[in-house]
Amino acid sequence: MERDISRITDTVQENSSFVSRIRQEMSQVVVGQENMVDKLLTALIADGHILLEGLPGLAKTLSISTLARIVNTGFKRLQFTPDLLPADLIGTMIYDQKNGEFVPKKGPLFSNFILADEVNRAPAKVQSALLEAMQERQVTIGDTTYALEQPFLVMATQNPVDQEGTYQLPEAQVDRFMLKVKITYPSRDEEMAILRTMSSPDRPQIEPVASVEDILAARSVIPKIYMDPRVEEYLIDLVMATRSPKEYGLADFSEYIEYGASPRGTLALAKCARVTAFLHGRGYVTPEDIKSVGFDVLNHRIATTYEADAENVVCEDIVRAVFDSIEVP
Incomplete structure (x- = not known):
């Protein structure tokens, strides 16, 4: 390998x-x-x-x-x-x-x-x-x-x-x-x-x-960049936490999320992480690659509720809490 x-x-x-x-x-x-x-x-x-x-x-x-x-x-x-x-x-x-x-x-x-x-x-x-x-x-x-x-x-x-x-x-x-x-x-x-x-x-x-x-x-190289199964699990957990926050220790944010990131968001996050590795001259993805693009990929894919508007909770707060709660491999 x-x-x-x-x-x-x-x-x-x-x-x-x-x-x-x-x-x-x-x-x-x-x-x-x-x-x-x-x-x-x-x-x-x-x-x-x-x-x-x-x-x-x-x-x-x-x-x-x-x-x-x-x-x-x-x-x-x-x-x-x-x-x-x-x-x-x-x-x-x-x-x-x-x-x-x-x-x-x-x-x-x-x-x-x-x-x-x-x-x-x-x-x-x-x-x-x-x-x-x-x-x-x-x-x-x-x-x-x-x-x-x-x-x-x-x-x-x-x-x-x-x-x-x-x-x-x-x-x-x-x-x-x-x-x-x-x-x-x-x-x-x-x-x-x-x-x-x-x-x-x-x-x-x-x-x-x-x-x-x-x-x-460059585009033809991106799919070849290696992503370890543990990194894949980390990526999936990040996306799933935006859909089911209670299951990932984010019960306080469950009332603020109307719906989370779609499978299109999952694919976009994986692809952008591979491109980030490419931009750094690496043939493999690290959790830091996912973190560096996570906010920009997930922010606009989370819909907030009226409760979030009332409490001045924005998508950035939710994504930040998700990244803080999910254990990095």
């Missing part, structure tokens, strides 16, 4: 050399926010979508657009507004007078990287138009279904829902995001570095340093 893990580690290190190049290129523009950059890389390699939540001006859009330029592939930015229509995303059928028939006009979703900027400023019917594309990687226009290009990645940003002019995302769509990352303010030193970088007359120029082939090769 040790020999197999060593061979997998060699394969991981051979296929992960582009990661350091991306991080170095990103650091020229995005100061600090290492966690956000790592989670963007995780979503990209895991073939999952990511939702960044934070106040305006915290470099969410900048980070996503910069990553799209670093990876030499197609990119479309969609600014979500209250008057947006589903056809503005997926396309529609238009009448061709020359041929006397309706022909499809494909929308901007037919690209590789999609930046859904301020996704919660559009009503639910528009947000729901993303569901088929995000899950099945296809779009239906009229009677015809079209496969989307690979890689296909939706990177969305949203302001906190208590901001004016925002809508709550439907539960079905939120669950389609593999990761939901909350962005916070930078530190004082990082703020100073941002000021100096953005005030400099010589702004750094971003160059493509990774290709689609690099990403697809």
Whole structure:
């Protein structure tokens, strides 16, 4: 087994050399926010979508657009507004007078990287138009279904829902995001570095340093990364504790949880843990890999009750209690 893990580690290190190049290129523009950059890389390699939540001006859009330029592939930015229509995303059928028939006009979703900027400023019917594309990687226009290009990645940003002019995302769509990352303010030193970088007359120029082939090769390695059965048991216990808190010594939180993480959350947590091991150049998963992505994978998959709202208990409190209660192998 040790020999197999060593061979997998060699394969991981051979296929992960582009990661350091991306991080170095990103650091020229995005100061600090290492966690956000790592989670963007995780979503990209895991073939999952990511939702960044934070106040305006915290470099969410900048980070996503910069990553799209670093990876030499197609990119479309969609600014979500209250008057947006589903056809503005997926396309529609238009009448061709020359041929006397309706022909499809494909929308901007037919690209590789999609930046859904301020996704919660559009009503639910528009947000729901993303569901088929995000899950099945296809779009239906009229009677015809079209496969989307690979890689296909939706990177969305949203302001906190208590901001004016925002809508709550439907539960079905939120669950389609593999990761939901909350962005916070930078530190004082990082703020100073941002000021100096953005005030400099010589702004750094971003160059493509990774290709689609690099990403697809990395994705082919992820399933090979070893996860010990004890680590698998640890992962399952974490997810089950969000569904049946009393069975895991969390009786105090049972009245706060309406429902826990779905099997999709289990698969997402396992895949993100493997990608985290990949980003660290390892061919095996550790409990720390699961912990490092656990909050961002599970936070948005737990629904809280009215009692939780009354007691000011949020999902982060529940996930933190779950990780504290489950014994680490």
